[in-house]
Amino acid sequence: MKTNGNTLFITGGTSGIGLGLALRFQEAGNTVIIGGRRTELLEKIRAEHPAIDTVVLDVASPESIQAAFETVTSRHPDLNALVNVAGIMLPEDLKDPAHVSTSEDIVTTNLLGTIRVTALFTPFLLAQPDASILTVSSGLAFVPLPLTPTYNATKAAVHSFTQSLRVQLADTSVQVIELVPPAVQTALMGQDESGRGMPLDDYLSETMELLGSQPEAEEILVEQVKMLRFAEVNGKHAEIVAMLNGSH
Template identity: 60%
Template sequence: MKTTNNTIFVTGGTSGLGLGLALRWHDLGNKVIIGGRRKELLDRIATEHAGIDTVLLDVDDPESVEAAFDEVTAKYPELNAVLTMAGIMQPENLLDPGHLATAEATITTNLLGTIRVLTRFAPYLAGRQDGVILTVSSGLAFVPLAITPTYNATKAAIHSYTQSLRIQLAGTPVQVIELIPPAVQTTLMNQQDNDNAMPVEDYLSETMSILAEQPDVTEVTVQRVGFLRDAERENRLAQTVAAVNSH
């Protein structure tokens, strides 16, 4: 992936890692369009960061995805990159039948939302010589955190879906990149003050360095997530699962 002269659409980019990456790309001279559900946040971002454009987008709603696709591609026909960052993470008690609502919402946003966005944008990007699709899984796709079972499952599904997408797009110019974050100090699961989570700016800096130094990268794995990503292939999965779930 080139680091400059892109036109990038970031879904779920109003906060956290999505906003952080959007601002980093913006600072490098890329044209950035942020999609999100909350108009007040979109308006604030556009006011505070001149040159960033915003689009209302709710990935849970197929009509909203369709409308966002039409708006973005009409205004920016040069669009060449999409980052599917929208996601939610909630704890679940699997012995409580009420957890089903959380599970369904998590699947709808994290998995179906990603699939809906890529269903519309992937064919468009396939016509771009410098097309890029960036998906977002998690270290928990490889080692589950027991209190967030459906979140883990959706991220494992995103990992597998991304692999299939990369194979199917092998005959096109599109590069498919999977971001695999560790726990990061964002508001996701109220981790902003978690000393065991990676500082946001550290994650953003290491990720941008990887993208710059490895333009053909397929998985962006910062050093801290290797403990999870490599657990199974290093034959220490059971121990790692136990360690992750010991708190």
């Protein structure tokens, strides 16, 4: 993937990794459109960064996805990159049947949201001479954090879905890239307040450097996520699950 001269649509772009990537891509010379649910945040971003376009998008709603697709592609017919960032992370107590409603919300947002957005934008991107689809999984796709079981499962599913998408689009103009973050200091699970995880600016800088230096990469792996990504290969899976369980 080239890191400048693109027109990118970033879902979940009003905060955290999504907003961080939007600003970094815009600074690098790309046209950026942000999709998000909260209109007050979209308005704030427009006011502070007038070069960034914004669109209301709730990835849990097929109707909202359709409306956003129509708006984005009509305003930006040269759109050539989709970045699927939108997601939620919530704790669950699997001993309590009430957790199922939380699980359903997480699956709808993290997995179905990614699938639905990708399905709608893929035919449009296939018509472009040089295009990219980026998904965001997690190090927890490879080693689960027991506190967040459905989040882990959706990210494992996003990883698997991305692999299949890459194979099916291999002979097309669309490159498929998976971003695999470690724990990052964002609002997810209050990691920005607790100080747990990689500082957001550090994650963004390393990710942008890897995208620039490895334009053909299938997965973007910062150093801090490699322990999780390769835990099974290195025979450390059970040990790291126990470590994650002990830390929470």
